[in-house]
Amino acid sequence: MKALVGVKWVLDFSVKVRLKSDGTGADLAGARMSMNPFDEIALEQAIRLKESGAVDEIIVVSVGPRPAADILRRALAMGADRAVLVRSDAPVEPLGVAKALKSLVERDGASLVLLGKQAIDDDNNQTGQMLAALLGWPQATYAAELLVEGDVATVICESDDGLETVRLTLPAVVTADLRLNTPRHISLPNIMKAKNKPLEEIAPETLNVDLRPRLRVLRTDEPAKRRAGVMVASVDELLDRLRGEAKVI
């Protein structure tokens, strides 16, 4: 069975975003960029499925500008078999990405798609669900555990008050949550081997996909600043202030 994994090139999770002062968006010039952490978890899961024999080929895909090829090479070094960059220099939205991924799923015959549950830049949490709908496939989101046996996937999903287990008949889309696994480190031999794995760059037009955004971003601003707080010297002072000033106790 072929698995397709979607990965997004995003600002590294440890970096606090800088915004342009004219309100036109994030200032990413010179910023450290990485694979979206949830996508890395999705990829790690695909690799484990390949190691256990449930999957025989992993195709990793990113929709983004040329520098996004960096995370594809990293994905190949982790253990994906081949990579596709759908080149887009303009920002992309989940709807457009879902359409591009659908096109590749159909082109390459994947029966399992693994994605991170959300990208840590736009925090949309939509792509996996949209892709499943466009393909007419069942979905399991926020996966904390994934078991694949034959054409059945059993997924334990994070819910609002605990966990929920669903059973899916493949083909299906699964989105990864934080605790699904801990991604492996990349070894030097694997980085070398990865240089020989195919990395294909294609234009969205080749897939007959329109990536133009439907949402117009009018402005990007910092959140309202909180007024500065104070350090208190003791529990007594804390309680005094919480009761007297803040009146929350």
Next chain:
Amino acid sequence: MSILVLADHAAGALQPSTARVVAAARQMGGDVVLLVAGQNCAAVAREASAIDGVARVLLADADALAHQLPEQLAALIVELAPGYDAILGSAGLVAKRCLPRVAALLDVMQVSEIIAVLAPDTFRRPTYAGNAIETVQSTDPKRVVTVRTTAFAPAGAGASAPIETISPGPSGDTRSSFVGRSSTGSDRIELGSARRVVSGGRGLGSRESFDKLVYPLADKLQAAVGASRAAVDAGYVPSDCQVGQTGKVVAPELYLALGISGAIQHLAGMQDSKVIVAINKDPDAPIFSIADYGLAQDLFEAVPELIAKIG
């Protein structure tokens, strides 16, 4: 204009988030129609019909909707969609896994987790873990929107809208089936809507410390219990306690962060709290930069003292 709002319900009761989504819908204008979809949820529909500003409640009650699985629910909403200009839901589990399917099937983009309505087609939403607020305008003919309910005061109660029974939609897709559910089954106050939250981090060091310090303090304050990712990963508390960019987003009147350093991803989940208190023995912990009151003291000393001194 007509807006369809997907009601949140569980265990036969309407959830408080629904009244907040209705409030957001009312800011967009037009008629607000509530959809209650599930199994044995007639009582939910009755509760929903009391929300101010609701024109009508649609009740889709069927075994196929028992677990509110996204494939079935999305198919039902898509069937109803032609009558509405916008479809809204909260950012809770049922809506967030279902509404993007609806948006894709309608070929429109979804606007996720709005925190403000500026116009029927223009919203503000948080990105980059709440550090970049985007003002976005939808250019689609229909809008699909999820609402960050902490940003909207709930619509009142006291109305009495008519309830209309409708069919549950196209027959079930059996390729997705519900196997089971495990709740951490607490009688504790629900984290998402609590007025006060006591949250513990890695600094607690063990599940026992959580049990000895965090829960008793929460009980004293009639607060819900939250946690940082580090505390959940270390096994001190169940994952549904996690507050953060990808956990629960809360905005209580009082948020007490104990032994939490204050990573970007944690702040994203609580920085809109009215009053933030942090107790951490490291005076340089980032959490102090957003705390209203900071106590740089060992929590193993401070928290027992706090518990003893609260009335």
